[in-house]
Amino acid sequence: MRILIVNSLYTPHIIGGAEISTQILAETLVSAADVHVLTVGGQSRSAGVVTEKINGVTVHRMPCNNLYWIGEAKTRGTLMKTARKLIDLYNPVQIRAAADLLAVIQPDLIHTQNLSGFGAGIWTACAEAGVPVVHTLRDYSLLSPVSSPLASPLLSRIYRLTSSGVSKRVSAVVGISSHIMKRHTDAGLFPNAARTVIPNVVDGDIAGAEKDFARKPLRIGYFGRVEPEKGVHELVDVIRSLPHEVVEQVTVCGDGGLRQKLLERCRHDDRFVFTGKVKPEEARKLMAGVDVTFVPSIWEEPFGRVIIESYQVGTPVYASAVGGIPDAVWNPDDFLFPPGSADAIKDKIMAFYSLSGGEKKRIQAQCLKHCRGFTKASLLEKHLDLYELTKTGSNGYPLDAAYGQVN
Numbered sequence: 001m002r003i004l005i006v007n008s009l010y011t012p013h014i015i016g017g018a019e020i021s022t023q024i025l026a027e028t029l030v031s032a033a034d035v036h037v038l039t040v041g042g043q044s045r046s047a048g049v050v051t052e053k054i055n056g057v058t059v060h061r062m063p064c065n066n067l068y069w070i071g072e073a074k075t076r077g078t079l080m081k082t083a084r085k086l087i088d089l090y091n092p093v094q095i096r097a098a099a100d101l102l103a104v105i106q107p108d109l110i111h112t113q114n115l116s117g118f119g120a121g122i123w124t125a126c127a128e129a130g131v132p133v134v135h136t137l138r139d140y141s142l143l144s145p146v147s148s149p150l151a152s153p154l155l156s157r158i159y160r161l162t163s164s165g166v167s168k169r170v171s172a173v174v175g176i177s178s179h180i181m182k183r184h185t186d187a188g189l190f191p192n193a194a195r196t197v198i199p200n201v202v203d204g205d206i207a208g209a210e211k212d213f214a215r216k217p218l219r220i221g222y223f224g225r226v227e228p229e230k231g232v233h234e235l236v237d238v239i240r241s242l243p244h245e246v247v248e249q250v251t252v253c254g255d256g257g258l259r260q261k262l263l264e265r266c267r268h269d270d271r272f273v274f275t276g277k278v279k280p281e282e283a284r285k286l287m288a289g290v291d292v293t294f295v296p297s298i299w300e301e302p303f304g305r306v307i308i309e310s311y312q313v314g315t316p317v318y319a320s321a322v323g324g325i326p327d328a329v330w331n332p333d334d335f336l337f338p339p340g341s342a343d344a345i346k347d348k349i350m351a352f353y354s355l356s357g358g359e360k361k362r363i364q365a366q367c368l369k370h371c372r373g374f375t376k377a378s379l380l381e382k383h384l385d386l387y388e389l390t391k392t393g394s395n396g397y398p399l400d401a402a403y404g405q406v407n
Contacts, residue, residue, distance in 0.1 A: 001108045001109065003387070004038055004107035004109070005022065005111045006113065006122065007022045008116040009039055010039040018139060021200045025201075025379065028376045028380050037060065038060050038101060038105075039062070040117035043063055062101065067084045087119075089120075089121075091118070094117070095118075098125050102126065103129070109387050111387075112170075113136050114139060120163050121166055126169065127169040132171040134174065134386065135167075136173075136176065139302055140180075140302070142167070143159055143163070170190055170192070171193060171393075174198050175195070175197045175198075176324065180303075183300070198382045198386070199373070200303050200305060201379045202308035202371070207312070207314070208314025209289070213360040213361045214357030216246075216353065217245055218247050218292065218353055219247075220247055220290060220349070221315070224306055226255060226258045226259040227256040228258060229298050231298045231320060232252065232262070233258060234296055234340060234345060235294050236250070236252070238342050246350070250273065251290055253275045255276050255277040287309065287315050292317070292352050293307075293310040294317070295320065296320050296339070297320050298339045298340050299322070299323070302324050307319060311330065311370060314364045314368055316335070316360070316363050316367055317367075318345075319336060320337055321337065328374075330366055330370040
């Protein structure tokens with residue numbers, strides 16, 4: 001089977017988790033299929049399509065037929081960014097270029113991911129080529145030009161109406177969480193598509209760190225962007241109000257617009273360590289060194305990657321019940337809390353503090369077991385089954401909501 005994966009960017013051009021997850025999917029499929037990736041590159045239009053082989057995957061980089069390449073977004077102003085996103089709504093030049101390349105590659109199935117740089121109109125070209133299309137929902141870009149569809153209702157309506165029409169061309173849709181699936185289907189997208197939930201793979205060894213489970217006070221970790229929507233300021237304020245006998249150290253690992261403000265707020269509290277952004281291997285070591293990780297996000301996270309990463313090193317996680325986070329958390333009834341609630345964060349810290357060493361050791365074992373459901377072997381099996389069902393036109397897709405969010 002020849003599979004064509006379409007995504008805005010591809011390694012070595014990585015902005016966030018979507019690019020990492022797409023690369024993992026492509027390379028995992030190599031063992032069972034002829035895998036091609038169609039992406040947008042930063043080369044000039046005159047250079048044409050650049051093709052290369054990366055870890056067994058044939059990568060085709062098209063020139064950008066828009067105002068600028070998405071990999072250059074940091075250097076562009078708000079007006080230019082807005083204009084580029086509006087052009088993405090329907091970019092006939094890019095759609096024609098993609099159609100020409102489809103005729104050359106001749107895939108048996110097309111699996112689209114994030115479509116910035118292509119636009120959802122590429123589904124029209126796929127349908128005209130007579131190739132079945134699977135789409136994976138990794139963010140809210142089909143609903144809004146900004147990170148959350150709640151942020152701009154008017155623009156969200158324009159995006160939703162534009163996306164819903166062409167989404168009729170999609171044969172099957174995958175959500176990386178039950179929440180992101182429900183958000184899109186409730187908005188009227190993918191009316192003709194079969195639906196299933198396949199969580200992201202989190203690449204890493206599963207090996208619980210040795211811990212002194214009976215030791216108190218606690219060492220707490222936060223890992224992620226230091227921004228308001230991540231809820232990190234609520235977590236910091238709660239811990240500042242707790243005595244040293246309860247919390248002895250806090251690791252805040254990551255960078256962002258709030259980091260300097262929080263540094264100043266905590267300058268007289270030597271329990272806080274702000275590491276800034278570190279390499280993934282260093283982040284894992286820091287995760288392994290804390291007793292518990294907190295993920296206090298306020299915005300609708302599509303998935304909870306940091307939760308699984310923490311479990312892989314044997315560190316339990318308390319997280320806010322928002323977006324796709326509940327699908328990633330083990331024992332959500334005990335380890336979730338309402339987003340933005342300082343009182344709830346404090347209650348969870350005190351609950352973990354009160355646990356015995358034996359109880360903490362049992363929780364670690366369950367977390368290690370839980371994260372085995374997010375492996376490459378599971379990803380490969382579920383996608384190959386999905387592709388076969390899609391090619392045969394079957395609607396017999398499993399739709400398993402980990403926390404009852406899909407109805």
